[in-house]
Amino acid sequence: MLCKQCGSTDSRVIDSRPSEDGLQIRRRRECEACGARFTTVETLKERPLIVLKKNKSSEPFSHEKLLRGLLTATVKRDVPLATLEGLINSVEAELTSQGQSEVRSEELGNMVLERLRSIDDVAYIRFASVYKDFQDIDEFQSALKGM
Numbered sequence: 001m002l003c004k005q006c007g008s009t010d011s012r013v014i015d016s017r018p019s020e021d022g023l024q025i026r027r028r029r030e031c032e033a034c035g036a037r038f039t040t041v042e043t044l045k046e047r048p049l050i051v052l053k054k055n056k057s058s059e060p061f062s063h064e065k066l067l068r069g070l071l072t073a074t075v076k077r078d079v080p081l082a083t084l085e086g087l088i089n090s091v092e093a094e095l096t097s098q099g100q101s102e103v104r105s106e107e108l109g110n111m112v113l114e115r116l117r118s119i120d121d122v123a124y125i126r127f128a129s130v131y132k133d134f135q136d137i138d139e140f141q142s143a144l145k146g147m
């Protein structure tokens with residue numbers, strides 16, 4: 001790890017601790033050459049989660065894409081972005097903790113709905129009424145635009 005102060009690549013780890021969610025490790029390092037201290041963060045490289053669609057095609061799970069779908073479903077509903085991010089993180093965490101490498105789009109939709117129900121009724125109904133009949137969030141979004 002390059003020292004920003006002197007450019008030396010020799011550093012030693014003086015402390016390591018996992019983040020609260022256990023997905024990152026923060027390491028406190030000390031430059032062997034000049035003694036400068038800095039912190040590095042290592043992130044666990046996870047297997048990508050695959051979403052199986054109804055038409056038998058598949059695509060990697062996309063946090064961004066799901067967020068776009070939720071933003072569309074919550075238009076004019078005053079649901080904070082942080083709440084939606086939390087919802088997606090919770091879905092991802094559940095799938096990760098189950099050790100799943102694949103999830104059916106239908107199952108994914110249901111996991112979102114379970115959580116959305118307690119957040120906003122209208123968004124729940126929008127998501128539920130349209131999502132179930134569509135292959136994926138792209139189609140869901142174009143349908144919602146017409147609502």
Ligand SMILES: [Zn+2]
Pocket residue numbers: 003004005006007008031032033034035036
């Ligand atoms: Zn240094």
